[in-house]
Amino acid sequence: MAKRILVVEDNDLNRKLFCDVLKSQGFAVEPVADGKVALERARDFVPNLIIMDIQLADISGLELIEQAKADPLLRAIPVLAVTAYAGRGDEERIRDAGAEGYLAKPVSIGPFLAGVRALIEKAIA
Template sequence: MARKVLVVEDNELNLRLFCDLLRAHNYAVEGVRDGREALDAARAFMPDLIVMDIQMPHVTGIELMEAIRADAELAATPIMAVTAYAGKADEERARAAGADAYVSKPISLMRFVEAVESLLTVGRTDSVPAKP
Protein backbone atom coordinates (compact mmCIF):
# COMPACT_ATOMS: atom_id res chain seq x y z
CA MET A 1 0.00 0.00 0.00
CA ALA A 2 1.25 3.49 -0.86
CA ARG A 3 2.44 5.75 1.95
CA LYS A 4 0.00 8.61 2.57
CA VAL A 5 0.98 12.28 2.56
CA LEU A 6 -1.28 15.18 3.50
CA VAL A 7 -0.23 18.48 1.90
CA VAL A 8 -1.50 21.66 3.57
CA GLU A 9 -0.77 24.61 1.28
CA ASP A 10 -2.93 27.66 0.52
CA ASN A 11 -1.18 28.50 -2.77
CA GLU A 12 -2.95 26.54 -5.53
CA LEU A 13 0.16 26.25 -7.74
CA ASN A 14 2.36 25.00 -4.90
CA LEU A 15 -0.36 22.60 -3.75
CA ARG A 16 -0.69 21.16 -7.25
CA LEU A 17 3.11 20.93 -7.66
CA PHE A 18 3.64 19.12 -4.35
CA CYS A 19 0.71 16.75 -4.89
CA ASP A 20 1.69 15.92 -8.48
CA LEU A 21 5.32 15.39 -7.51
CA LEU A 22 4.38 13.07 -4.66
CA ARG A 23 1.94 11.11 -6.83
CA ALA A 24 4.67 10.72 -9.46
CA HIS A 25 6.74 9.06 -6.70
CA ASN A 26 3.87 6.67 -5.88
CA TYR A 27 2.54 8.33 -2.73
CA ALA A 28 -1.17 8.53 -1.95
CA VAL A 29 -1.78 12.25 -1.54
CA GLU A 30 -4.52 14.47 -0.25
CA GLY A 31 -4.27 18.23 -0.57
CA VAL A 32 -5.87 20.84 1.68
CA ARG A 33 -5.89 24.54 0.75
CA ASP A 34 -7.60 25.92 3.84
CA GLY A 35 -5.78 25.43 7.12
CA ARG A 36 -9.11 25.47 8.95
CA GLU A 37 -9.86 22.09 7.33
CA ALA A 38 -6.42 20.56 7.88
CA LEU A 39 -6.94 18.93 11.27
CA ASP A 40 -10.19 17.23 10.23
CA ALA A 41 -8.58 16.13 6.95
CA ALA A 42 -5.61 14.68 8.83
CA ARG A 43 -7.89 12.76 11.20
CA ALA A 44 -9.88 11.35 8.28
CA PHE A 45 -6.87 10.54 6.05
CA MET A 46 -4.44 9.43 8.80
CA PRO A 47 -1.33 10.33 6.78
CA ASP A 48 2.14 8.89 7.24
CA LEU A 49 3.52 12.43 6.72
CA ILE A 50 2.16 15.97 6.72
CA VAL A 51 3.71 18.64 4.49
CA MET A 52 2.74 21.96 6.07
CA ASP A 53 2.95 25.50 4.72
CA ILE A 54 3.65 27.94 7.55
CA GLN A 55 2.13 31.19 6.27
CA MET A 56 -1.56 30.69 5.56
CA PRO A 57 -4.63 32.83 6.10
CA HIS A 58 -7.05 32.07 8.97
CA VAL A 59 -4.76 29.62 10.81
CA THR A 60 -0.98 29.39 10.59
CA GLY A 61 1.07 26.27 10.08
CA ILE A 62 2.56 26.87 13.53
CA GLU A 63 -0.90 26.73 15.11
CA LEU A 64 -1.77 23.61 13.11
CA MET A 65 1.46 21.84 14.09
CA GLU A 66 0.76 22.57 17.76
CA ALA A 67 -2.78 21.17 17.37
CA ILE A 68 -1.45 18.05 15.61
CA ARG A 69 1.11 17.44 18.35
CA ALA A 70 -1.67 17.78 20.95
CA ASP A 71 -3.88 15.23 19.14
CA ALA A 72 -3.36 11.70 20.47
CA GLU A 73 -4.02 10.05 17.09
CA LEU A 74 -1.81 12.40 15.07
CA ALA A 75 0.96 13.35 17.51
CA ALA A 76 3.49 10.86 16.13
CA THR A 77 2.95 11.87 12.48
CA PRO A 78 6.09 13.48 11.03
CA ILE A 79 5.64 17.04 9.79
CA MET A 80 7.71 18.81 7.14
CA ALA A 81 7.35 22.59 7.33
CA VAL A 82 7.65 24.32 3.97
CA THR A 83 7.90 28.10 3.96
CA ALA A 84 9.19 31.14 2.14
CA TYR A 85 10.49 32.46 5.45
CA ALA A 86 13.97 31.05 5.93
CA GLY A 87 15.33 32.92 8.93
CA LYS A 88 16.89 31.06 11.84
CA ALA A 89 14.17 32.31 14.20
CA ASP A 90 11.48 31.05 11.80
CA GLU A 91 13.02 27.60 11.70
CA GLU A 92 13.34 27.51 15.49
CA ARG A 93 9.69 28.51 15.88
CA ALA A 94 8.57 25.80 13.42
CA ARG A 95 10.65 23.14 15.14
CA ALA A 96 9.39 24.22 18.57
CA ALA A 97 5.82 23.81 17.27
CA GLY A 98 6.57 20.27 16.11
CA ALA A 99 8.20 20.34 12.68
CA ASP A 100 10.55 17.43 12.06
CA ALA A 101 12.01 19.09 8.97
CA TYR A 102 12.08 22.65 7.68
CA VAL A 103 12.47 23.33 3.96
CA SER A 104 12.49 26.82 2.51
CA LYS A 105 10.90 27.98 -0.74
CA PRO A 106 11.75 28.17 -3.53
CA ILE A 107 12.20 24.48 -3.12
CA SER A 108 14.42 22.11 -5.01
CA LEU A 109 12.17 19.32 -6.27
CA MET A 110 14.87 16.73 -5.63
CA ARG A 111 15.44 18.05 -2.09
CA PHE A 112 11.69 17.99 -1.46
CA VAL A 113 11.41 14.32 -2.45
CA GLU A 114 14.55 13.43 -0.47
CA ALA A 115 13.15 15.13 2.65
CA VAL A 116 9.82 13.29 2.25
CA GLU A 117 11.56 9.93 1.83
CA SER A 118 13.85 10.59 4.79
CA LEU A 119 10.97 11.55 7.08
CA LEU A 120 9.02 8.47 6.08
CA THR A 121 12.07 6.35 6.86
CA VAL A 122 13.03 7.83 10.22
CA GLY A 123 9.63 9.11 11.34
CA ARG A 124 9.46 11.24 14.44
CA THR A 125 12.43 9.68 16.23
CA ASP A 126 15.02 11.75 14.38
CA SER A 127 14.96 15.14 12.79
CA VAL A 128 15.78 15.53 9.14
CA PRO A 129 18.40 18.07 8.09
CA ALA A 130 16.34 21.01 6.98
CA LYS A 131 18.20 23.26 4.61
CA PRO A 132 18.94 22.39 0.98
Protein backbone atom coordinates (compact mmCIF):
# COMPACT_ATOMS: atom_id res chain seq x y z
CA MET A 1 0.00 0.00 0.00
CA ALA A 2 1.31 3.43 -0.94
CA LYS A 3 2.48 5.68 1.89
CA ARG A 4 0.26 8.73 2.29
CA ILE A 5 1.61 12.29 2.44
CA LEU A 6 -0.34 15.43 3.25
CA VAL A 7 1.20 18.49 1.56
CA VAL A 8 0.25 21.79 3.22
CA GLU A 9 1.50 24.56 0.93
CA ASP A 10 -0.38 27.71 -0.12
CA ASN A 11 1.86 28.50 -3.11
CA ASP A 12 0.27 26.80 -6.12
CA LEU A 13 3.53 26.13 -7.96
CA ASN A 14 5.31 24.70 -4.91
CA ARG A 15 2.31 22.55 -3.98
CA LYS A 16 2.04 21.16 -7.53
CA LEU A 17 5.80 20.51 -7.69
CA PHE A 18 5.87 18.69 -4.33
CA CYS A 19 2.80 16.62 -5.23
CA ASP A 20 4.05 15.73 -8.73
CA VAL A 21 7.47 14.65 -7.41
CA LEU A 22 5.90 12.56 -4.63
CA LYS A 23 3.35 10.93 -6.95
CA SER A 24 6.16 10.05 -9.39
CA GLN A 25 7.77 8.13 -6.51
CA GLY A 26 4.60 6.13 -5.78
CA PHE A 27 3.26 8.09 -2.81
CA ALA A 28 -0.44 8.82 -2.33
CA VAL A 29 -0.67 12.59 -1.94
CA GLU A 30 -3.32 14.91 -0.52
CA PRO A 31 -2.67 18.58 -1.34
CA VAL A 32 -3.95 21.31 1.00
CA ALA A 33 -3.75 24.99 0.06
CA ASP A 34 -5.66 26.39 3.05
CA GLY A 35 -3.88 25.99 6.38
CA LYS A 36 -7.17 26.44 8.24
CA VAL A 37 -8.37 23.02 7.04
CA ALA A 38 -5.01 21.23 7.20
CA LEU A 39 -5.51 19.38 10.49
CA GLU A 40 -9.06 18.36 9.61
CA ARG A 41 -7.76 16.93 6.31
CA ALA A 42 -4.98 15.17 8.22
CA ARG A 43 -7.54 13.48 10.49
CA ASP A 44 -9.54 12.30 7.46
CA PHE A 45 -6.56 11.28 5.28
CA VAL A 46 -4.42 9.77 8.08
CA PRO A 47 -1.06 10.45 6.39
CA ASN A 48 2.26 8.77 7.10
CA LEU A 49 3.93 12.19 6.78
CA ILE A 50 2.90 15.85 6.77
CA ILE A 51 4.88 18.30 4.68
CA MET A 52 4.22 21.72 6.18
CA ASP A 53 4.96 25.14 4.77
CA ILE A 54 5.68 27.48 7.68
CA GLN A 55 4.71 30.78 6.07
CA LEU A 56 1.06 30.20 5.15
CA ALA A 57 -1.26 33.06 4.22
CA ASP A 58 -3.93 32.47 6.85
CA ILE A 59 -2.22 30.70 9.76
CA SER A 60 1.33 29.97 10.86
CA GLY A 61 2.67 26.54 9.99
CA LEU A 62 4.40 26.62 13.40
CA GLU A 63 0.99 26.91 15.05
CA LEU A 64 -0.33 24.01 12.96
CA ILE A 65 2.63 21.82 13.93
CA GLU A 66 2.08 22.59 17.62
CA GLN A 67 -1.65 21.81 17.28
CA ALA A 68 -0.89 18.53 15.46
CA LYS A 69 1.58 17.47 18.14
CA ALA A 70 -1.03 18.21 20.83
CA ASP A 71 -3.68 16.11 19.03
CA PRO A 72 -3.78 12.42 20.12
CA LEU A 73 -4.74 11.34 16.57
CA LEU A 74 -1.98 13.30 14.84
CA ARG A 75 0.94 13.58 17.26
CA ALA A 76 2.75 10.45 16.01
CA ILE A 77 2.75 11.63 12.37
CA PRO A 78 6.16 13.07 11.46
CA VAL A 79 6.26 16.61 10.07
CA LEU A 80 8.72 17.86 7.47
CA ALA A 81 8.81 21.67 7.57
CA VAL A 82 9.63 23.28 4.23
CA THR A 83 10.15 27.00 4.57
CA ALA A 84 11.75 30.16 3.30
CA TYR A 85 12.69 30.87 6.93
CA ALA A 86 16.36 30.02 6.88
CA GLY A 87 17.73 32.59 9.29
CA ARG A 88 19.61 32.09 12.49
CA GLY A 89 17.53 30.16 14.99
CA ASP A 90 14.68 29.38 12.57
CA GLU A 91 15.41 25.66 12.30
CA GLU A 92 15.66 25.33 16.07
CA ARG A 93 12.37 27.20 16.56
CA ILE A 94 10.63 25.00 13.99
CA ARG A 95 12.01 21.79 15.51
CA ASP A 96 11.02 23.01 18.99
CA ALA A 97 7.43 23.33 17.70
CA GLY A 98 7.55 19.61 16.89
CA ALA A 99 8.80 19.24 13.31
CA GLU A 100 11.01 16.19 12.88
CA GLY A 101 12.51 17.47 9.62
CA TYR A 102 13.45 20.84 8.16
CA LEU A 103 14.28 21.99 4.64
CA ALA A 104 14.93 25.57 3.55
CA LYS A 105 13.46 26.86 0.29
CA PRO A 106 14.31 26.79 -2.49
CA VAL A 107 14.22 23.02 -2.19
CA SER A 108 16.18 20.69 -4.46
CA ILE A 109 14.47 17.44 -5.41
CA GLY A 110 17.23 15.14 -4.09
CA PRO A 111 17.32 16.48 -0.52
CA PHE A 112 13.51 16.79 -0.55
CA LEU A 113 13.01 13.10 -1.38
CA ALA A 114 15.78 12.07 1.03
CA GLY A 115 14.04 13.98 3.83
CA VAL A 116 10.66 12.46 2.97
CA ARG A 117 12.01 8.90 2.86
CA ALA A 118 14.01 9.27 6.08
CA LEU A 119 10.97 10.46 8.04
CA ILE A 120 8.66 7.80 6.61
CA GLU A 121 11.19 5.04 7.37
CA LYS A 122 11.70 6.41 10.87
CA ALA A 123 7.92 6.43 11.44
CA ILE A 124 7.68 2.78 10.32
CA ALA A 125 10.54 1.62 12.56
